Amino acid sequence: MPLPHTVIIGAGPAGLTAAYELTRRNAPVEVLEADDVVGGISRTVERDGWRFDIGGHRFFTKVGRVEEFWHEVLPDGDFLLRPRMSRIHYRGKLFDYPLRAGNALGNLGIVEAVRCVGSYVWARLRPPADQSHFEGWVSARFGTRLYRMFFKTYTEKVWGFPATELQADWAAQRIRNLSLAGAVRNALLPRRARADITSLIEEFQYPKLGPGMMWERCAELVAKAGGTVTMGTSVTRVHRADGRAVAVTVAGPDGERRIEADHVISSMPLPELVRAVDPPAPPPVLAAADALRHRDFLTVALVVPADAGFPDNWIYVHTPGVRVGRIQNFGSWSPFLVRDGFTCLGLEYFVDEGDDLWESADDDLVTLGTAELEALGLVRPGAVSAGYVVRMPKAYPVYDSGYEQAVETMRHWLAEALPNVHPVGRNGMHRYNNQDHSMLTAMLTVENILDDADHDVWEVNVEEEYHEQADASSSSASADGRHGTGRAAPVLPRRP
DSSP states (O other), X not given: OOOOOEEEEOOSHHHHHHHHHHHHTTOOEEEEOSSSSSSGGGOEEEETTEEEESSOXXXXXXXXXXXXXXXXXXXXXXXXXXXXXXXXXETTEEEEESOOHHHHHHHHXXXXXXXXXXXXXXXXXXXXXXXXXXXXXXXXXHOHHHHIIIIIHHHHHHHSSOGGGSBHHHHHHHTTTOOHHHHHHHHHSOXXXXXXXXXXXXXXXXXXXXXXXXXXXXXXXXXXXXXXXXXXXXEEEXXXXXTEEEEEEEEXXXXXXXXXXXXXXXXXXXXXXXXXXESOOOHHHHHHHHHOOEEEEEEEEEEEEGGGOOSSSEEEEOOTTXXXXXXXXXXXXXGGGSOTTEEEEEEEEEEOTTSHHHHSOHHHHHHHHHHHHHHTTSSOTTOOOEEEEEEXXXXXXXXXXXXXXXXXXXXXXXXXXXXXXXXXSHHHHTOOOOHHHHHHHHHHHHHHHHHOOOOOGGGTTTSOOOTTBSOOXXXXXXXXXXXXXXXXXXXXXXXX
């Protein structure tokens, strides 16, 4: 019996992982990518010889088969072992992250430190009445002053909502086992007497030319093995008949064409997949597709002298009054991303497509980024010699009120109406996956197709700890037994 022909929508980590696994077993595959760059959000953008990592991608995983995949695609010599370092910028000072009591109190100074301790004591004596939201929950454990310094500003930049509208469950996942008293205790006591606070990994692997190097090479290997990777080509319709998907229609430089398919693996945004089905999905399913949304992202990359950089992979900007949320130093990720004598700082802005920042001209964004970098005191005036802007739509699936039901409605309809259509990856499943989780959904899907396995790919990244935590003693499941989401994201209020 001939192996099934699979059409894959999207050449990001999930799509290319699926293609590689299929071609490794001699199954025919065609990958269709709407963009002109592979890798999805894990791409590496190149402008005038500078390379930019969109969002920052640490190659660290607890999934053994993903680790093996990385080193099968790229030789060991193409990986660098990089130290993990990140800090918080607050009003001209850099604070260690994760927070360390000695460093934090030293940066604050004795007067502000006393005020913070007083604020904490007050919160313990008179805790906030409402701890159902992020602000109340964190303030009760750190005091109002520390909450405003180290939690409020950055969180609201990332998600675009007041912290009083974010639920406390998310804070409990992200900051579990930690309070000001615990942080001070762990700073003062001998190591063997410290409480069990989960720590983050201290080093990680990184392809020397950025994460896109992995996916560019993977696409080459897929083509070499007989698969097809077609760029600049979007899937406009998924045709169904007799209870299955039978073909897709694609639009590319040469117009439209139809491709027959035995299976379709989709990493395109889940709502777009549902809206592409022909004949159309029922109205309740289409309504569910319309209910989901994404948070978007742009990077302003600024070239500065090497000595204007910093050793961190990135710095979280908690200082109020600027719109930048995080700043990468691409030279700290890999010296191969930058040029001798210079580095490139990537200012990250969390936006919504169509808002004022998204619609701003590139030159205006470079001017804004330069002004904010100088205002933060991270570079001297006049240090920026060039700037570039990269926009990334649909970077973060939003978990808002009712999103779970919307995803379930689409998921179950697809399973019943098109059982040979397989959503994978971050946007394909509307799941806040890391790169390794997205890859694993693809690997399991290939086994479902070729081996009639019965993997439930929707369980990937549900009961697992946050992937960069070194201590595996705790789970993302909440105390009442509810499932977490693996890499946590807050449930946001639905916008009117």
